[in-house]
Amino acid sequence: MTRLRTHVFVALAREVRGGPATFAPTTATLVTGEHEAVLIDTQFIDTEVAALGEFIENTGKRLTTIYITHAHADHYLGLDALTRRFPDARAATTAAVAAAIEATLDDQIRQWRDWFGPDITAPAVLPTALDGDVIDLEGHPLRVIEIGQGDIAPSTVVHIPSIDTVIAGDIAYNRIHPMLAFTGPDEWKSWIDSIDTIRQLAPRTVIAGHKAPGADDNDVDAILDGTRDYIRDFHDVVTKSTNADQVVAALTAKYPDYGNVTTLVVSARAAFASTG
Numbered sequence: 001m002t003r004l005r006t007h008v009f010v011a012l013a014r015e016v017r018g019g020p021a022t023f024a025p026t027t028a029t030l031v032t033g034e035h036e037a038v039l040i041d042t043q044f045i046d047t048e049v050a051a052l053g054e055f056i057e058n059t060g061k062r063l064t065t066i067y068i069t070h071a072h073a074d075h076y077l078g079l080d081a082l083t084r085r086f087p088d089a090r091a092a093t094t095a096a097v098a099a100a101i102e103a104t105l106d107d108q109i110r111q112w113r114d115w116f117g118p119d120i121t122a123p124a125v126l127p128t129a130l131d132g133d134v135i136d137l138e139g140h141p142l143r144v145i146e147i148g149q150g151d152i153a154p155s156t157v158v159h160i161p162s163i164d165t166v167i168a169g170d171i172a173y174n175r176i177h178p179m180l181a182f183t184g185p186d187e188w189k190s191w192i193d194s195i196d197t198i199r200q201l202a203p204r205t206v207i208a209g210h211k212a213p214g215a216d217d218n219d220v221d222a223i224l225d226g227t228r229d230y231i232r233d234f235h236d237v238v239t240k241s242t243n244a245d246q247v248v249a250a251l252t253a254k255y256p257d258y259g260n261v262t263t264l265v266v267s268a269r270a271a272f273a274s275t276g
Helices: 046-057 079-085 095-119 185-200 220-240 244-254 261-274
Strands: 005-011 026-032 036-040 062-067 090-093 134-137 140-148 155-160 165-167 205-207
Touching (some): 005 046, 036 134, 062 079, 140 185, 185 220, 205 220, 220 244, 220 261
Parallel strands (some): 036 062, 062 090
Antiparallel strands (some): 005 026, 026 036, 134 140, 140 155, 155 165
């Protein structure tokens, strides 16, 4: 049986309209066999989606499935262009994520267009629920795990046992400040539990939904422990601080090589907005 391979497409950080805020580098992962391929997440800026399409075509593989890990628009807005380009590919996710996408789609489109203007295309195609929890790729199971909490819930990961790989969506971040703005202390505990669930799978490779260009997908300890420790540190610093600026200063000092400080700023402000 042919060994599967993963190919990670990373879109660089992009300035939000009006600047100087930026959106974090975002991944889409192509899993290939001998003849076929499965894509996990889609990108969201039109030019990046087009480049991802070229990336897929250049492998020479037939795209059978596009799987969406969770209901954040940066992971699914490319569905429309990609399903037109690859009409044999089905768009899929879990029933819970499909429902979350439908429930939040209008708000997500408005928000992303505020940030990026005409570079965003609203999808005419949305993912439908998988029948079961396995995507077959030439006899290899890609196992979908409804893991629950990441930077939002519901979130899922894709486990590929034959190559000891987890495609983690936004459960894990790799040398990028995690987005904690949509969660609070209870969710942070659950998010850490999700990271521990990935750890129990004993992966040798973890592909994060947001990673610094060039960051190593095989440095599993840095990815999983790094995300877990960051969440704990963020909680501790928020508890001891009196304003968002103090949180930003403390976390940038502790994680000086982490990218996209905008995410930290947004998360810190949200933490203090929620506490009054």
